[in-house]
Amino acid sequence: MNIFTPSNIKELFEIRAKHSNAVLLAGGTDLLAQWHNNKSHPQKVISLSGIKNLSFVKEEKNYVEIGALTTHSVIAADRTIKKLLPVLSYAASTIGAPAIRNMGTIGGNIANASPAADLPPALLIYDASLILASQSGNRELKLSEFFRGYKLTALSDNEFIYSVRIPLPPADIYSEFFKIGTRRAQSIAKVSFAGLIKKDKKGIETIRLAAGSVAPVPIRLYETERFLQGRILTRSVISSACDIMLKYLKPISDVRSTEEYRKFALKNLLTRFLNKA
């Protein structure tokens, strides 16, 4: 294995230009476990952890920006995030256990593009976007457009995730993150769910729903959102919302859970969320 350890972004771009097939390594919590299990590792690895200033939380007027190398521990403990983006804060606190949270990063959690990743559902309901940096400049891409298929992303060979930009949610919303795993610590989600809702007198004004481990990528539940938009929540509306959600989902059965269980559990999570809203 060839390992490159750039100490700044300029060096990273130079190495990236010469070795376009190199794998980017952040905290390593996903990749080293994969290498161990597959008994193989990539030929070329570029470690991002020596690059300074990729770990930060910045509060701007309309959004919060989080550097790609910010760890789950920092995200879970950060006061700004806890206050403005409580669902993200909570989702980060449910990842792994303390040592994993001290290593894993938000950028890695996104780039690894696991359907079971914990942060994406939370980020999806906040309408987060990614700042993707390359030698020719930065581009902003919605997280919902970043995931292209199972473990496939829109990241080009010459790019890396610089930061995550999260617009401030509207005031007076109700939001939640639920995760179902085998146990509370260390588990990879069988199903995860995030929701954000704002109601007024006429019914639901804003609703954003997202789920993990029920599709090849973490997804927004757009059809269900469209159905619920403007409606008053009644038992029959909630039941119809669940039917619509399940109509558009094709979760798989795998080592962690079955298709039936995942559908059943997700239906319960959506119902729980809408009942509490």
Next chain:
Amino acid sequence: MIKRKWQINGKVHNIQFEEESRLLDVLRDRLGLTGTKEGCGEGECGACSVIIDGELKLGCLQLAAVLSDGTDILTIEGVEKTALGKRIQKSFLESNAVQCGFCTPGMVMATYYLLSNNKNIDRRTIKTALSGNLCRCTGYRSIFEAVELASGRK
């Protein structure tokens, strides 16, 4: 081969290792620090817990080459020599918190990390702090009691 100069348990070490080595391999095979155990090798069990630059991390998920010169590493062999480490050791003995002993170094590292960073210790914070450590002998209750004892709460 990669060459690094790290501070390990308070002493500077010049070491060489393969590019694909994990910190766990370097500690055990190059330095003979075999207190750090390999359980699952994939970040599930916590047996390889070490403290890197003040943060609890896992030796099996840490690629050694990415740790630059000057990195400060604390392993169970270093913790053993500290006052807090001695207190934890005594509490584990008194609470019968060790059965086969394989998970113990990891449990002690997580306990050391908790007690050196946290003042308000209760059963909940203890459980969270040790949530990444598996004990296949399932002696969790006595381990929690040992941590409480070491924290001075009992």
